[in-house]
Amino acid sequence: MNKVVSFILLNLVLFSANCLSQGITNEEKERIIADLDSSDYMTRYWAIDAIGRYEIIEAVPKLESIFWQQEPQLQSYILKRLLSLNSTNTYSIAKAFLDSIPNYNYEKTMITPLDLQVIATYLLFNYADYSTVDYVFQIIERDKPKNQIDPLAKSLLPKIIENLPIYAEQAKQELIYLVNNQNTRYSDRTLSLLYLSNIYGQEILPLIETSFTSDQDPIVRSSALELLFENNDPGLNQLIKDRLLTDPEPTLRYKFATTLLDSFGTPSDYRAVLEYHAEETNEVNKTLLYYDLNTFKPPKLDTLISITTVLDTLFSYSNQCFYYAWLGDLTFSNELKSILTTAKANLQNGDSLACAVQVKAFQDLVDNVYKDSLNTDPRFVTIEGWKFLYWNAQYILDRLPEIPITLPPDIQVINPAMSLVNPGAFTMAVKGTGFTTNSVVYFNGNARATTFVSDSVLNTQILSTDVSVAGNFPVWVSDGATNSDTLIYKVVSTLPQPVRPVLECVKNNGDGTYTAFFGYKNDNNVSVYIPVGNKNKFTPTPQDRGQPRVFEPGRHYKVFTVNFNGSNLVWTLNGRTSTASSNSEPCN
Structure with missing residues (x-):
């Protein structure tokens, strides 16, 4: 029983006593006090007992007045009651009682002078009078052959250690004797172990460990486990694992298993319990542990531990899960650890939000791979690995700071979406939703310089080398945590459908100049990029007269205008031409 439990029990006893005291009438109190004058020994005994139980303070004068007319054993009971009722005369009566002990006739009693002397010593100790301490050691030596040590003497040993330095080592050795003597009552061993632990703490750990591993009584072993926890025994985890398969008591084996899960809860502990569960022969234990293992959730680390240290722990758990084949393959394991390394670097640089984003990416990756029932690649996460890494x-x-809720990037349109081979570098507009300043456009797996225009538009720079050969190239957007769906940019040697230049009309400006209005028709179902050059030019020069480079699908009217002198003005677009002159269809 640890100190907390003892305190609770003591308060329950006091509470019960108060309730009893409040429920007794004055007439009943008077009757109990009157029973002290009875000629019957047991009547007086029960009266003294009732005075203590009901805390009848009014009985103190009567107890003091009849004290010297009582048998020695009843005198010892009265002294205890006077102490509990805070009589101011308790000390002087106890001293006088101690002096009178040799004068009694003990022929017809089961009590000895030494028993009474220890009772008196117990009372004197309450007044810091340690002059009779030798009686404690005398009665212990007397009782050792019986393996039943006087409880009062045993309870005084901690007080001797704390208050009498010259006797401290002797008292300590008596407690150690009680702990090591397997012939004493298990309660004596347990209580002695508690006394030693409370006084000496970690100094006494080897003794507690011995009781945990070797005591014949499961109650003592269980109590020793609690004391090892209280004293933060550094070897406790391994001690429990060693006893898990060897302890003869099934209830203790189950307690050890749940302790490993609930109080330690590392991958190593979980694996040890799994192995124990496979070998356990007790059906009750197997059934209970089956439930515990399936509902297991790793315990949280103490919040006093820094987040950096917790990240290191999660990194270690990733290694352990890989070692136990709870996740695979090696590339996937390294990917997870790389994310954690980035998270730690972000945290050390003071960016806790960026750290949170990385940890969330780690968690999502673990979760997604665990839920991938198709197992289409070598990556996997078992339920054991998922529990440790996800939670x-x-x-x-x-x-960490809460990650702002944002829509994942959703790419809907790329503009342009097709070009001929070798069109040169150009700017692509990417349209969709959920874009942020962290969004990056990827072209064929490579990040490209990206300009944030709005949450629905990004501009990205496509390199000439990106479109130097024909092919279908994936385009997507990443915000660092999630990726959008993919659209395809096509580079072709020949356009599937024509893109036609169209002269709409020509306006006579009346000053010898003319204005030509041009449009176009794109028969492809996607926008096409045709840069100014041999495939998109005007003659006579200059080739560039403000014509489009990107051609949207469908028919587009009066897209741009060109001022000219009325001579033939030819727009060539991918091998097709449209000519404007002073004789062209006039504009209305």
Whole structure:
């Protein structure tokens, strides 16, 4: 029983006593006090007992007045009651009682002078009078052959250690004797172990470990486990694992298993319990542990531990999960650890939000691979690996700034979406939703310089080398945590459908100049990029007269105008021409 439990029990006893005291009438109190004058020994005994139970303070004068007329054993009971009722005369009566002990006739009693002397010593200790300490050691030596040590003497040993330095080592050795003597009552061993632990702490760990591994009584072993926890025994985890398969008591084996899961809860502990579960022969234990293993959720690390350290722990858990074949393959394992490394670097640079984004990416990746029932690639995460990696990532996220809720990038249109081979570098407009300043456009797997225009438009620079050969090239947007769907940019040697230049009309400006209005028709179902050059030019020069480079699907009217002198003006577009002159269809 640890100190907390003892405190609770003590308060329950006091509470019960108060309730009893409040429920007794004055007439009943008077009757109990009157029973002290009875000639019957047991009547007086029960009266003294009732006075203590009901805390009848009014009985103190009567107890003091009849004290010297009582048998020695009843005198010892009265002294205890006077102490509990805070009589101011308790100390002087106890001293006088101690002096009178040799004068009694003990022939017809089961009590000895030494028993009474220890009772008196117990009372004197309450007043810091340690002059009779030798009686404690005398009665312990007397009782050792019986393997039943006087409980009062045993309870005084901690006080001797704390208050009498010259006797401290002797008292300590008596407690150690009680712990090591397997013939004493298990309660004596347990209580002695508690006394030693409370006083000496970690200094006494080897003794507690011995009790945990070797004591014949499961109650003592269980109590020793609690004390090892209280004293933060550095070897406790391994001690429990060693006892998990060897302890003869099934209830203790189950306690050890749940302790590993609930109090330690590392991948190594979970694996040890899995192995134990496979070998356990007790059906009750197997059934209970089956449920515990299936509902297991790793315990949270202490919030006093820095997030950096917790990230290191999660990194270690990733290694352990890979070692236990709870995740694979090696490339996937390295990818997870790379994300954690980035998260830690972000945190060390003071960017806790960026750290949170990375940890969330780690968690999502673990979750998605775990849920991939098709197993279309070598990556996998078992339920064991998922529990440790997913939940420990969540515990870290709980301590980091909340990631703003944003829509994942959704790419809907790329403009242009097709070109002939070798059109040169150009700017592509990417349209969709959920774009942020962190959004990056990827072309054929390579990040390209991206300009954020709005949450629905990005501009990106496509290199000439990106479109130097024919092919279908994927385009997507990433915000660092998630990727959009993919659209295809086509580079072709010949356009599938024509793109035609169209002269709409010519306007006579009345000053010897003319204005030509041009449009176009794109029969392809996507926008086409045709740069100014041999395939998109005007003659006579200059070739560039403001014509489009990107041609949207369909028919487009009066897209641009060109001023000219009325001579033939020819727009050539991918091998097709449209000519304007002073004789062309006039504009209305």
